[in-house]
Amino acid sequence: MERNSLPVSAWEEPEKVDEVLRAVDTRLDGKQAAAWPRKRHRRILNVVMKHAIRRRVLRTNPLPKGKESTTVTKTSNAVDKxxxxxxxxxxxxxxxxxxxxxxxxxxxxxxxxxxxxxxxxxxxxxxxxxxxxxxxxxxxxxxxxxxxxxxxxxxxxxxxxxxxxxxxxxxxxxxxxxxxxxxxxxxxxxxxxxxxxxxxxxxxxxxxxxxxxxxxxxxxxxxxxxxxxxxxxxxxxxxxxx
Structure with missing residues (x-):
């Protein structure tokens, strides 16, 4: 894993952050994932970032915050009849x-x-x-x-x-x-x-x-x-x- 993984410092590069977010929003067949799994994946990423900050591996959370990160992952509880x-x-x-x-x-x-x-x-x-x-x-x-x-x-x-x-x-x-x-x-x-x-x-x-x-x-x-x-x-x- 160490040989095939980027260093944590890669999170300081905006281009790498965007690349990761595109990957977690995409299914294996290349199509966009549904809203709920995209939202769940981003939540998991945020947990990882908070852990890295607590361990002093990162100084700040590199993931986008506010409307920029939530507007693309809106979910609905309505049931399609x-x-x-x-x-x-x-x-x-x-x-x-x-x-x-x-x-x-x-x-x-x-x-x-x-x-x-x-x-x-x-x-x-x-x-x-x-x-x-x-x-x-x-x-x-x-x-x-x-x-x-x-x-x-x-x-x-x-x-x-x-x-x-x-x-x-x-x-x-x-x-x-x-x-x-x-x-x-x-x-x-x-x-x-x-x-x-x-x-x-x-x-x-x-x-x-x-x-x-x-x-x-x-x-x-x-x-x-x-x-x-x-x-x-x-x-x-x-x-x-x-």
Missing amino acids: RSLMNADQAAALHDWIRRRPRGGERLHAFFATLYYCGLRPEEAVAMRVEDVTLPGPDAGDQWCELLIHAATPEVGKQWTDTGEIHEERDLKGRAQGETRTVPGHPALTRVLQRHIEDEELKPGDLLFQGEMGGILAGSVIRRAWRSARKAVLPPRLRVAHG
């Missing part, structure tokens, strides 16, 4: 998954929970039966409530302290130990009531389990979703709803 599935497409996808010969009913309940409650997959696979508040057995036309308090992302055995594929964490973007409650549509109430009954689940059991009773694997989730999209959606829509 063209990328969202409509109710008919969702129904067709869920119905195809439900009729899947291997674990279809179980996966249908999982994807229905994502659809109606907007959960992240790692939040849904961490849920226990006791985290769902359902109305009475004859009240399928009422809303249910989900308590979300943990996430179990699939990070790989080499990255966890336990050697397991999954690692339990707090909710993303929230304080440690913080929870949130999510209302569930009456249609989801019916799905979850039937799912819990058919699987004979107890309060402390995982709500969505794999075939062997453990955490529902990400590979199973991804395979089912890809197959459903391929079977139900026309080619022009598969990328948009990926």
Whole structure:
């Protein structure tokens, strides 16, 4: 790295700074990167510069400040509705998954929970039966409530302290130990009531389990979703709803 890296003093040359900024704003294919990754890359660079200043390697931050550095990296939180599935497409996808010969009913309940409650997959696979508040057995036309308090992302055995594929964490973007409650549509109430009954689940059991009773694997989730999209959606829509 030392042989192939420029000295830190290169940051004192405006031309080199501009060259680096152009590089972090450009994808490998030569096209301009999207606004959010460009903004993230510049934030990372600023952290590096502040570290160099603290270590007295640099005297000042060479990166541009103010409007000059932010106007080109504006981002928007608005959702492009063209990328969202409509109710008919969702129904067709869920119905195809439900009729899947291997674990279809179980996966249908999982994807229905994502659809109606907007959960992240790692939040849904961490849920226990006791985290769902359902109305009475004859009240399928009422809303249910989900308590979300943990996430179990699939990070790989080499990255966890336990050697397991999954690692339990707090909710993303929230304080440690913080929870949130999510209302569930009456249609989801019916799905979850039937799912819990058919699987004979107890309060402390995982709500969505794999075939062997453990955490529902990400590979199973991804395979089912890809197959459903391929079977139900026309080619022009598969990328948009990926």
